[in-house]
Structures are given as structure tokens and as C-alpha cells.
Amino acid sequence: MRIIPTRAWAATALFTAFAILPFLADALDDSYLVVIATRIIAYAIAALALDLILGYGGLVSFGHAAYLGIGAYSVAILSRAGITDLGLHLAAAIAGAAIFATITGAISLRTKGIYFIMITLAFAQMGYFFFVSLSAYGGDDGVTLAQRSTLFGQPVLESDRALYYTAFALLLGLYLLAVAITRSRFGRVLTGTRENPVRMRAIGFSPFRYQLTAFVISGCMAAVAGVMLANQTNYVSPAFMDWHRSGELVVMVVFGGVGNLLGAVAGATVALLLEEWLSILTEHWPLLFGVILVMVVLYSRDGLSGLFRRRT
Amino acid sequence: MSLLEVRNLRKAYGALKVTDDLDLTVEEGEIHAIIGPNGAGKSTLIAQLSGESLSDGGSVRFADAEMMGMAMHRRVRAGISRSFQITSILPGFTALENVATAVQARTGSSFRFFSPVDQENRLNDQALEALDRVGIADRAFFRAGSLSHGEKRQLELAIALATRPRLLLLDEPLAGTSGQEAERLVEVMHSLRGQVTLVLIEHDMAAVFSLADRVSVLVYGQIIATGPPDIIRADPKVRQAYLGEESAGAGDVAD
Structure with missing residues (x-):
């Protein structure tokens, strides 16, 4: 809890940077920047969702890409049915994610440690192969979206900047929601269970219900990221749910620093920016990224947030 | 009606009967110490009473309700709380x-x-x-x-x-504490007399005999004697089972 004043300050700085970024893009005459930033924000939402259960609950889900996929396919499926409203897309994504998370979470949470990691991975892969075999939506190849989600019947989000600010508003809202959750009674039970589940039972808590609720909340948040990602790429395919993608989310959280929420946002931001820049330098950029990741984790157990904290 | 009535409680790890048809009665308000040599099954008994580990059979009645098969967190809400032999905190x-x-x-x-x-x-x-x-x-x-x-x-x-327990199970609360800390803990337990019923496992015999209203001696999964400290101290069965194995210096218990 000692990092909160620093975190509030760092959060203000980071979110302010996000807020003024489109103006910076204007000044630089680089409209691609807004496109990258939208992608970054979508992943930041997913990483934030993952950190809620990974950092606070000690639940390492290696299948969170499934929720990106559920969110993305909600857009694809509803759009084809002629339903284009963003609100409905989000509602469908959240409902779908809640169902998937409740079922898979109830089963996964019976296991611990490496088994939990493997079983969440297995469920995500089932989702992956389900959509691979869904030929109506392009199977392996996926499906191109005819248009972005609409807002109040208007094609407002066709503007990159409007899409960006919508994603940004969602990130900001979900970040504040996640911060509130972690400080609440519920958050204390979740964190306490990570600290010592036997102790929690010995004072009268049954951890399962709290862990499952957190798992569902996290899944729903990640599905929101999927909706944004689909809109950003105008294209939905099973690749969204690939297990590599789940791994990338874990990397972003660890890179940014586990268990303080803002670290996940920063981790997603820096990881994707590095990906953009390093891939200009060399096609072997994952190697360079790997070196940087190892250095950060090696020199600061708390990832980027740890580096930041040490300096302040 | 006693606060806690344990009848024919059983628990085995393979062929090893850790709790072997154990009977125990704890009255409301008393401080009830359980002593016994290492490996007698004291911590297992606490685990069974608290619901941390499942029993193979028998009955645990607490405040007139059957606790068998009830999960630990539910027993806590019913009024049974515990501490652990190895410190368990957040x-x-x-x-x-x-x-x-x-x-x-x-x-x-x-x-x-x-x-x-x-x-x-x-x-x-x-x-x-x-x-x-x-x-x-x-x-x-x-x-x-x-x-x-x-x-x-x-x-x-x-x-x-x-x-806010009615029954507090303490598994060696003094283990590894310094003299001053132990004194403070004993003082706290004294102050609980009459407010909370205590079941206490402890190796510090001085503390046991100063605190306990009654003492039960657990050997190989069975209670071989229960009674006020003075009676227990003098019981030849106890001296043989407990002192014979545990310590050459009978002083431990006789103190």
C-alpha cells in the first residue's frame, strides 16, 4: 500500500499523456500514432484485467486471450446480424465472457499453481479451436468487418481519433474501477487469499466464491479489450485467442510490475512501443525484446514500476 | 450440556491411527489443556476439531450442533476459532x-x-x-x-x-516465544478465562499447570486421562506413558 501516493502521481502522468497524444500526433503529422495508441490501449485494458487476478489474487491465468477473442467475435457476430451498436457489442462481449469465465473458472479454481496455469491455457485453446472450426465466420482466416461499431446509430467511430478516445475512456474507467475493487472489502479478501488461503479459511472465509467473482470480473474487462481491438483492426480471427497472445498478456503484466494495476498499463504500453520500434531495427526484434525483459525483471522484481519507485 | 463433546473420533494415515476412537468433553468457560508426547496426535486433533482436516469417523458436537463434515470456515462462523502451531498470518x-x-x-x-x-x-x-x-x-x-x-x-x-469465538483452539501458542512474550501470552489467556473456552496444546508445563482447569493426556491417539492438574500430575498411568518416554527428568511435569 506504500506505493499509492507515487502511483496516483504516475497514473496522472500516464493518463494525461494518453489524453493529449492525438494532439501530439497532429503536431508530428503522424496519424499512424493514434492507430498504434488505440491498439496499446486495448492491450492495456486486457493487461489491467489480468493483473487484477494475477497480481492481487495470485491467479496466473494463461488463457486470457480467450476473452479478447470473445470480445472480438461479439463484434463480428452481432455486426453480421445487423446489430452495430457499440453498447450492445460491449454488453454481448461482457455477457459472453461472464458465462465463459464462470464455467471455466469454477473448474480451474479447483486447481492451484502450475495446474491452474495449464487448465486456463487448455480452456482458451478450446475457444481458439472452436472459432477455427466456425466456418461461417471464416474459420482459420477470420472475418473482415464491414464497418466499425456505431454509437447511437452514428458511424462516429469511423474516425480514428473518436475510436481512440472511446478506448481511452474505457481504459480510464476500468482502471478506476479496478483500483476501487482492490481497495474494497472484496479486494482485501482476494489479496488475503493470495497471501495465505488457510488463514483466510481459519477466520471464516470461503475463498472460492471470491476468487471466482474476481476471475469473472477480470474476464469481462478483458472482453471489453477484445471489442476495442476488433474495431481497431477491422478484422477478427481466432489469432486473437491464440495462446501466444495469452503469454504476451502475462509478459506485459510482469514487465510492468505485478499487482499495482498501473504497472500493467505501463507494461502493455512499453512492450508494444518496443515492438513497434525494435521491429523497425531488425526482424529479429523478439530477441532484443527478450533481452530487455530479462534485464528489467532481473534488476527490478516489480518490473517497470519497481524501477520507477526506486528513483522516486 | 457441555460446549464440546467429541465421541469416537477417528483419523488414520494409512495403517497409522493418529486419532483412535478419541473421546473428549470440554465444558463452557474452562481452560482445557491437552498434553502428550510428540507424535501423540495433538495437532491432528486440533485440525480435526477446527475442520482443517477431515475425520474418518466419530462425532464432534459443538454447542449442541454436529460439526462433522462441516468446512473450517463454517465452523469459525459457528464459533470455533484456532491458532496454528506454525504461525499463520497474512x-x-x-x-x-x-x-x-x-x-x-x-x-x-x-x-x-x-x-x-x-x-x-x-x-x-x-x-x-x-x-x-x-x-x-x-x-x-x-x-x-x-x-x-x-x-x-x-x-x-x-x-x-x-x-469472537466461543471455543478457541490454541496449538502451542508459546512455541518459540521469549520469556517476556510468553509471559504476556499467558497473561492474555488468563484474562480470557470465563469469556472464551480454551483448548490448549502446550509443551510448557509450567504454563499448562498454571492455566488449565483440566488437563487431558493424549497418547497414541487416545485420551488416557482427564482431570484437574493436581490429579493428572499424580496419575501413575500418566507418569508412565508421558514421562517415561518424554523426559528423564520428571521435573517437567512435576514442577
């Missing part, structure tokens, strides 16, 4: 948060997501009271993991008390 939480979490468990829903829990004064006040009672109120805002071993034992007692 190391990353402050001492205050540790105890406040225990208060939270019995006051209101924990499915509240929005208001900050550290500003709930009702939780913090009761937690501070419990910390004060065990003598570590000055450590309230220290990370629990950073406390000394003895302070952690005190904290664990405060956590257990904060659940």
Missing part, C-alpha cells in the same frame, strides 16, 4: 489489516467492491482493540511479516480473538 498485510480482515469476516458482506475497506472505522477500531489486548497495539501499522516471532504469535492470537 505477511504482506499490516498487523491491523490482519486483524481487521478477521473482523470483516463476521461483520457484513465482503461482496462490496467500491468503498475503501481501510476507512471502515468499525473494523479498524475492533482490530486495534484486539491488538491492544495481546499487547502489540504499537505494531498496528507494521507489516505483519516484519514482526518478531513472538509478536507474530501475539498477532495470531489477536486474529483468532477477533473472530
